[in-house]
Amino acid sequence: xxxxxxxxxxxxxxxxxxxxxxxxxxxxxxxxxxxxxxxxxxxxxxxxxxxxxxxxxxxxxxxxxxxxxxxxxxxxxxxxxxxxxxxxxxxxxxxxxxxxxxxxxxxxxxxxxxxxxxxxxxxxxxxxxxxxxxxxxxxxxxxxxxxxxxxxxxxxxxxxxxxx
Numbered sequence: 001x002x003x004x005x006x007x008x009x010x011x012x013x014x015x016x017x018x019x020x021x022x023x024x025x026x027x028x029x030x031x032x033x034x035x036x037x038x039x040x041x042x043x044x045x046x047x048x049x050x051x052x053x054x055x056x057x058x059x060x061x062x063x064x065x066x067x068x069x070x071x072x073x074x075x076x077x078x079x080x081x082x083x084x085x086x087x088x089x090x091x092x093x094x095x096x097x098x099x100x101x102x103x104x105x106x107x108x109x110x111x112x113x114x115x116x117x118x119x120x121x122x123x124x125x126x127x128x129x130x131x132x133x134x135x136x137x138x139x140x141x142x143x144x145x146x147x148x149x150x151x152x153x154x155x156x157x158x159x160x161x162x163x164x
Contacts, residue, residue: 011151023062032052041066070151070156131147
């Protein structure tokens with residue numbers, strides 16, 4: 001299975017703006033789903049759809065309670081299926097986290113590297129190295145690979161460019 005990150009438009013099979021009912025049906029094809037705060041647009045308790053594949057999870061954020069606003073893909077675990085998550089040809093979960101920001105910057109992209117988090121504000125793409133379980137570590141003591149990537153709408157991380 002290949003998942004292509006296409007910020008600010010979404011990910012393979014899940015375009016941003018996708019209606020909630022369509023999203024739930026498509027997510028169910030990946031595995032089991034859990035819906036939290038169905039239809040809610042309340043800040044900090046907005047609707048989320050979790051697609052639980054045996055080897056990975058995707059958290060779909062529906063801030064307005066009606067349409068897909070952002071997709072957060074978590075690193076695939078080993079298993080029978082070969083799962084690759086790519087951005088412009090780069091396998092984002094098999095490229096070491098300390099190498100990926102440089103490769104993205106070499107493409108002419110604005111990259112804000114905060115060690116545990118990397119943001120591409122103009123592109124609405126964000127990565128995290130934070131892990132909730134035991135993972136291989138790099139020489140800096142942090143996870144060797146990014147653990148999740150979020151694709152959001154235009155302007156999603158632009159606030160990171162301001163000084164205040």
